[in-house]
Amino acid sequence: MSSLRKWLRPNDEGQHAWAVSYLEKKGIKPYSRPEKDYEYLLEIERESQKNPHYKLAENSMKAAWRQQQLRGKRKGKTEFSLVISKEKKSKLKALSSKKGKSLNETLEELIDDESARQTEHQKKILEAKKELNQRLEMARGAQAVKLNEVEATTDALLYLLDEYIKKMVQCEIDAFKANHASIHDHIGTKDYKESRLSAESEAINQALSKIPAWKKRTFPLDISTKINIKSMLKT
Secondary structure, eight states: OOHHHHHSOTTOHHHHHHHHHHHHHTTOOOSOOOSSHHHHHHHHHHHTTTOHHHHHHHHHHHHHHHHHHHHHHHTTOOOOOOOOOHHHHHHHHHHHHHHTOOHHHHHHHHHHHHHHHHHHHHHHHHHHHHHHHHHHHHHHHHHHHHHHHHHHHHHHHHHHHHHHHHHHHHHHHHHHHHHHTTTOGGGGSHHHHHHHHHHHHHHHHHHHHTSOOSSOOOSSOOHHHHHHHHHHHHO
């Protein structure tokens, strides 16, 4: 088998076209020209066996092709020095041998694998954070609903307590009037009634101030809240 046939890749038309162009630039052209570059190159070799200029051109062509292939492999790459321990270099060699790759290729693969692992890990962290935030939002929403329910219940109870105290004070006034009208004339007055309600409110406010609560309240409730509660209780 000829050295050129051994060197050429039978199905690499790009290599064939490049080799033809290289040899023709060197002035090597046979008389006949087959249609395919591969056959053309073999024809050149057959007709140039006794041409010393061809042998030099063939050797320089092979060297130029190796350089071109090497430049292609290095495209987009850069050189840098790396100092590692003998133990790590030995392990890298073992990995390279196992993978059937060069040290450079193995190192690049390890870097790509670790980068992909880090990217995937970061993605999972972001997904976990997103899920946690969604759960927190749901929990806050549920808590807000519960708090609103507690607030409404508390307001309703204070409203009912207010109504109860008013009735209690009125019953107290009616009882004193019925039994001691001549002795306690002041009991039926507006000032007395307001004084009694104020005393009861003060006692309740003192108790409320000692209870830990999400929203501090004063007794009795404001008019707007009373209207809302009264409307709610009627439904």
